[in-house]
Amino acid sequence: MKDDAVIKDNEAVYLFNEQTYLHLRENIEGIGYEVFEKESPLPVEEGKIPREILGDSQRRIEAAREYYLAEHFDDPVVKNQNVAVTTLEKFRSGVRKRRSLDPHSLPDDDVRFIDLRYNELFRVPDGSMVQLKFPNGRQYSEKVEYLDDYHMRIGSAVQHICEFAERMARSHATVEPEPLTQQDYRVWNLEYDFYLTVQENNGLWEYALYQGDCSLLERGKLDAPELMIEEVRDEIVYTHNLGKNACISLSPGEFAQKLADREEIQSYRMKQFQQSGQDCYLLMQLKRDADPALRFASMRYLEKQNIAPSIENYEILYRGNLPAGKRSVPQPELLEQLYQKFNCAQPMDYHGHSLSVSDVILLNQAGKISAHYVDSIGFRELSGFQDKQERSSVLSQLKAKCDMPECNPTKCRKGRNDHAI
Numbered sequence: 001m002k003d004d005a006v007i008k009d010n011e012a013v014y015l016f017n018e019q020t021y022l023h024l025r026e027n028i029e030g031i032g033y034e035v036f037e038k039e040s041p042l043p044v045e046e047g048k049i050p051r052e053i054l055g056d057s058q059r060r061i062e063a064a065r066e067y068y069l070a071e072h073f074d075d076p077v078v079k080n081q082n083v084a085v086t087t088l089e090k091f092r093s094g095v096r097k098r099r100s101l102d103p104h105s106l107p108d109d110d111v112r113f114i115d116l117r118y119n120e121l122f123r124v125p126d127g128s129m130v131q132l133k134f135p136n137g138r139q140y141s142e143k144v145e146y147l148d149d150y151h152m153r154i155g156s157a158v159q160h161i162c163e164f165a166e167r168m169a170r171s172h173a174t175v176e177p178e179p180l181t182q183q184d185y186r187v188w189n190l191e192y193d194f195y196l197t198v199q200e201n202n203g204l205w206e207y208a209l210y211q212g213d214c215s216l217l218e219r220g221k222l223d224a225p226e227l228m229i230e231e232v233r234d235e236i237v238y239t240h241n242l243g244k245n246a247c248i249s250l251s252p253g254e255f256a257q258k259l260a261d262r263e264e265i266q267s268y269r270m271k272q273f274q275q276s277g278q279d280c281y282l283l284m285q286l287k288r289d290a291d292p293a294l295r296f297a298s299m300r301y302l303e304k305q306n307i308a309p310s311i312e313n314y315e316i317l318y319r320g321n322l323p324a325g326k327r328s329v330p331q332p333e334l335l336e337q338l339y340q341k342f343n344c345a346q347p348m349d350y351h352g353h354s355l356s357v358s359d360v361i362l363l364n365q366a367g368k369i370s371a372h373y374v375d376s377i378g379f380r381e382l383s384g385f386q387d388k389q390e391r392s393s394v395l396s397q398l399k400a401k402c403d404m405p406e407c408n409p410t411k412c413r414k415g416r417n418d419h420a421i
Contacts, residue, residue, distance in 0.1 A: 010203070010225065012061045013088060015081040016073065023088060024064050025226045030054065031064035032226045036088075045072070086182060109146040113175060114165050122177060129178040129234065129247070130154070134171060140248040141178045155191075155246050180228040187255040188233060189248040195255065198232050205232045209240065214262040215315065216288035269316050273364060279322040281338060282362040284314040285352050296357045298376040309373055311385055314360060317352035318342075322365070335361060335372055335379045360385065 010026035021036040023043075030051035034043040054063045069077060110123040113130070124130060126146040133139040145153040151160055159167075168175055184200035194217070195210040205222040222232055233247065273282050286295055290313040293305075302309065326334060342355040355361075359374045360382070371385035 010061065011085055012065070013083050013085050014065060015079075015083050015087075016069075017075065017078050020073075021083075021087065022065065022068060023085075024061050024068075026060060031060060033064070033068055111144045111146050111152045112149070112161055114161055116165055116169055118162070121175075124177050129230070130175050131178040132168075132173055132175050134173045140246045142246050178230060180230050183229050185252065186229055186233070187250040187252060189250055190237070190242055191246045191248070194242060195250075195258070196233060196236060197255065198229055198236070200229070205229070207232070207236055209236070214258050219289060266316055269319060273316075273319055273362065274369065276364055279326065279363075279365050281320055281322060281364070282316055283318040283338075283342065283350075283352065283355065284311075284360040284362065285317050286313055286358060287315050290314075294358060298357060299373060299380045300376075309358075309360065309382055309385060318347070318350050320347070322363075331363070331370070331372075332379065334363070339374070 012024050014022045014024075015038075016022065019038045021038065023034040023036070025032050031049045031054065033045075033047055033049065035045040036043055049064045049067055053067060054060050109126040111126060111128070112123050113121045115121055124144060127143065129141045129143055131139060131141050142155040147153060147158065150162075151158060152164070153159075154164065164175075167173075186198055188196045190196060193212050195212075195214065197208045197210075199206050203223075203225050205224060205227070206219070207222065208219050209217045211217055220236075222235065224232065224235070227235070236242075237247075270282075273280060294302075294307070294309075294313060322334075329337075338361060339355050342350065342352075346354070355374060357374055357376050361372045361374065361379070362385075363370050363372065369386070371382040373380040373382050
């Protein structure tokens with residue numbers, strides 16, 4: 001077998017003398033390493049080999065292995081095997097269990113988990129994640145914090161370790177250290193308040209954070225290829241101060257459906273606005289993942305770039321009714337009043353930013369709909385802002401009509417896919 005037969009994504013695991021595993025993984029600083037004894041759940045040695053030591057070698061993993069053997073491995077290497085990275089899974093799932101260690105060597109702030117007879121099940125370091133599983137199939141992960149030898153904070157609740165054991169027994173539930181996985185894409189619901197997606201892409205971890213209604217809050221990247229995907233999640237949760245929320249794992253399909261449901265809700269809100277029998281308005285702002293060059297861009301800039309504002313880049317933030325008598329108010333004055341309202345006296349149920357350049361106001365006055373771009377000075381009416389959405393709807397209706405019996409060759413000689421509007 002060639003040395004690099006099971007090297008994957010700048011990572012490899014070697015077994016020396018049938019008893020010691022060396023795990024190497026490339027990161028931005030060089031090559032990180034962990035050493036496991038064959039029967040030990042915890043690494044007995046950890047460290048990193050700086051990039052400058054490895055030089056310009058294209059085979060950095062192999063160079064790091066040779067460097068480690070020369071500098072850190074005292075026993076002669078009789079047998080050297082390159083094994084699958086997934087070999088680590090049995091260690092990863094037990095990294096936090098601390099079962100085989102002498103109690104006197106354990107850190108003072110480990111959190112203990114026990115059964116009803118006070119037998120110790122396992123320990124985890126302060127700040128670790130545990131996974132709770134219930135008979136109905138529900139499972140989620142909670143962060144645990146050490147308070148003292150008999151009390152812990154799990155999620156947002158403070159509990160005695162006996163009280164927690166009784167709670168698990170009553171629910172017929174189980175708790176165990178959360179395993180670290182080799183997955184490259186996962187989705188979590190952070191206790192209904194947020195959704196988080198993490199995906200590996202060309203050596204970087206890309207993440208997206210959504211509000212509970214699936215509106216995008218932030219996209220970002222984490223250049224830490226040495227981390228497992230659950231560790232990336234923990235880093236993002238910590239950075240955004242979301243640590244007290246339970247992490248409920250979702251399948252990609254479940255989250256895709258939630259995003260589709262949000263789009264359907266947006267379409268429904270637009271339809272309500274268009275069909276309203278009362279004068280009303282909509283405030284629309286650019287989606288979080290819209291081109292940053294569009295954000296706060298004046299119409300003068302857009303025209304220079306030959307760009308026209310498109311409804312596909314926007315989402316509905318607020319819908320409101322115009323007070324009676326506003327129909328006689330000139331549109332420029334009415335728009336200015338709305339601008340002042342959403343900058344100086346925002347409604348309690350409004351969750352967008354203050355009305356700014358690049359936002360769009362839609363007015364429905366006596367059934368006539370107009371779109372107005374908030375420019376650097378004043379407002380610019382947008383002709384055709386909704387054309388694409390309306391075009392799709394009309395085209396669908398026309399094609400459906402051409403399938404009806406009355407649309408026969410003597411009246412319509414076009415095929416249903418040949419129509420254009």
